[in-house]
Amino acid sequence: MKIPTSAHPRIVIIGGGFAGMELAKKLRNKPFQIVLLDKNNYFNFQPLLYQVATSGLEPNSIAFPLRRVFRNARNVFFRMTEVSHIDPENHTVQTGIGPIDYDYLVIATGSQANYFGLDPSKLLPLKSVPQALQLRNHILGEFEKALVADSPEEQKARINFVVVGGGPTGVELAGALGEMKNFVLPRDYPELDFSAMNIFLVEGMDRILPTMSETASSKARSYLEALGVQIHLKTLVKEYQGRAIDINGIQVPSRNLIWTAGVKAASLPGLEEALGKSGRIQVDAFNRIAAYQDIFAIGDVAEMASEDAPRGHPMLAPVAIQQGRLLGQNLLRLQQGQPLKPFEYFDKGTMATIGRNKAVADWGKLHLSGFLAWMAWMFVHLFTLVGFRNKLVVLVNWVYNYFTYDKALRLIIKRGKNQEETFEETVTESVSA
Numbered sequence: 484m485k486i487p488t489s490a491h492p493r494i495v496i497i498g499g500g501f502a503g504m505e506l507a508k509k510l511r512n513k514p515f516q517i518v519l520l521d522k523n524n525y526f527n528f529q530p531l532l533y534q535v536a537t538s539g540l541e542p543n544s545i546a547f548p549l550r551r552v553f554r555n556a557r558n559v560f561f562r563m564t565e566v567s568h569i570d571p572e573n574h575t576v577q578t579g580i581g582p583i584d585y586d587y588l589v590i591a592t593g594s595q596a597n598y599f600g601l602d603p604s605k606l607l608p609l610k611s612v613p614q615a616l617q618l619r620n621h622i623l624g625e626f627e628k629a630l631v632a633d634s635p636e637e638q639k640a641r642i643n644f645v646v647v648g649g650g651p652t653g654v655e656l657a658g659a660l661g662e663m664k665n666f667v668l669p670r671d672y673p674e675l676d677f678s679a680m681n682i683f684l685v686e687g688m689d690r691i692l693p694t695m696s697e698t699a700s701s702k703a704r705s706y707l708e709a710l711g712v713q714i715h716l717k718t719l720v721k722e723y724q725g726r727a728i729d730i731n732g733i734q735v736p737s738r739n740l741i742w743t744a745g746v747k748a749a750s751l752p753g754l755e756e757a758l759g760k761s762g763r764i765q766v767d768a769f770n771r772i773a774a775y776q777d778i779f780a781i782g783d784v785a786e787m788a789s790e791d792a793p794r795g796h797p798m799l800a801p802v803a804i805q806q807g808r809l810l811g812q813n814l815l816r817l818q819q820g821q822p823l824k825p826f827e828y829f830d831k832g833t834m835a836t837i838g839r840n841k842a843v844a845d846w847g848k849l850h851l852s853g854f855l856a857w858m859a860w861m862f863v864h865l866f867t868l869v870g871f872r873n874k875l876v877v878l879v880n881w882v883y884n885y886f887t888y889d890k891a892l893r894l895i896i897k898r899g900k901n902q903e904e905t906f907e908e909t910v911t912e913s914v915s916a
């Protein structure tokens with residue numbers, strides 16, 4: 484028996500991220516049996532991954548065990564497993580623990596990095612907790628290796644960092660690297676010449692933060708430049724073999740290419756005919772897949788095209804949360820024979836932070852920057868984090884970092900010598916422990 488039988492209809496939710504977790508919360512202790520499936524046993528607060536990667540926060544401050552969220556929900560059954568296939572004809576999903584039947588299926592699998600044809604083994608992505616830890620290890624490891632490099636060229640390649648993608652993640656990461664260069668690393672590595680360290684931010688469009696206002700873009704640019712970040716616009720990275728990168732005709736030696744340049748939907752085999760051009764699952768205004776009355780998709784993976792948003796809503800946490808919440812209400816309405824409510828996105832604005840004291844924020848026509856925007860950014864992120872302990876630990880870390888100009892978590896956690904498991908598995912285990 485993988486899941487106990489129930490007199491209530493079974494809703495299988497694939498993915499315990501922003502969308503899936505919100506939906507399951509909405510339906511806890513309601514007349515449904517909820518089966519929540521995720522390949523990890525924790526919820527990952529992706530907006531703060533870059534702080535794990537730059538030694539500002541521990542992973543367990545931004546990840547939260549899903550079992551803990553639902554421990555008082557008698558109708559929610561969590562199973563840690565990866566779903567490999569959907570079989571709509573037989574109302575079944577194939578998983579690592581065998582097939583699971585559903586009455587209603589909700590796909591909330593989010594998105595995955597899009598490398599646009601580049602070799603992923605050469606790039607440093609930032610999408611998951613293991614990747615953030617791997618990036619932290621990599622960044623710190625490169626400074627250790629730079630100290631013992633055989634040549635000045637090799638040393639340069641170790642301490643030059645190229646961040647590809649000028650969206651909020653790339654901007655925040657480049658800013659955090661700039662702060663590490665200015666305030667943290669020279670104290671740890673006094674033998675290295677930090678004037679030789681370069682941080683590049685490379686963006687294909689004609690401005691950074693292209694989805695935000697021009698005011699936010701130009702402010703963010705000036706904040707980053709003050710931290711020493713070199714910005715290259717209208718620049719596409721077409722090739723990288725792990726040693727040097729061509730930036731507008733200049734060969735920059737760098738072993739550190741951090742990839743934040745794009746994501747694509749993490750859709751699953753079995754629903755190919757429902758995929759749009761972008762690879763997202765096309766849904767109607769109720770997040771339902773037209774061909775199947777009992778299958779829904781929410782969050783990043785779903786494309787709800789409308790007049791206002793012809794290519795679907797942006798892949799953002801508030802969209803995922805709001806869709807999860809409304810679908811919960813709609814499934815209850817469906818059960819009671821009431822008409823469903825269409826989704827309307829309430830845009831709460833967008834923001835990005837650049838180092839200490841500086842951020843940019845757009846709320847409709849209001850554009851905020853500097854210290855006030857930074858305070859707002861901190862408040863919003865603390866408020867949205869899951870779990871009181873996480874909120875407290877993150878706040879304490881931020882206050883500590885602010886007053887000491889330090890990042891306390893500069894540990895390089897290496898794989899055990901006699902173990903055969905991959906680094907990613909090691910980290911996942913330590914995170915889940």
Ligand SMILES: Cc1cc2nc3c(=O)[nH]c(=O)nc-3n(C[C@H](O)[C@H](O)[C@H](O)COP(=O)(O)OP(=O)(O)OC[C@H]3O[C@@H](n4cnc5c(N)ncnc54)[C@H](O)[C@@H]3O)c2cc1C
Nearest residue numbers: 498500501502521522529530566593782783798799800803
């Ligand atoms: C580095 C980074 C920074 C970001 N910063 C911001 C920000 O500042 N503000 C903002 O609004 N948005 C931000 N985003 C985007 C935001 O995180 C996403 O829009 C949001 O997570 C989407 O929620 P979701 O529930 O659709 O997907 P996710 O939160 O990604 O959840 C998907 C879940 O599905 C699980 N899953 C996937 N495939 C399978 C499978 N086959 N079987 C089982 N489980 C599976 C995953 O493990 C995951 O738990 C950021 C994203 C990244 C990567």
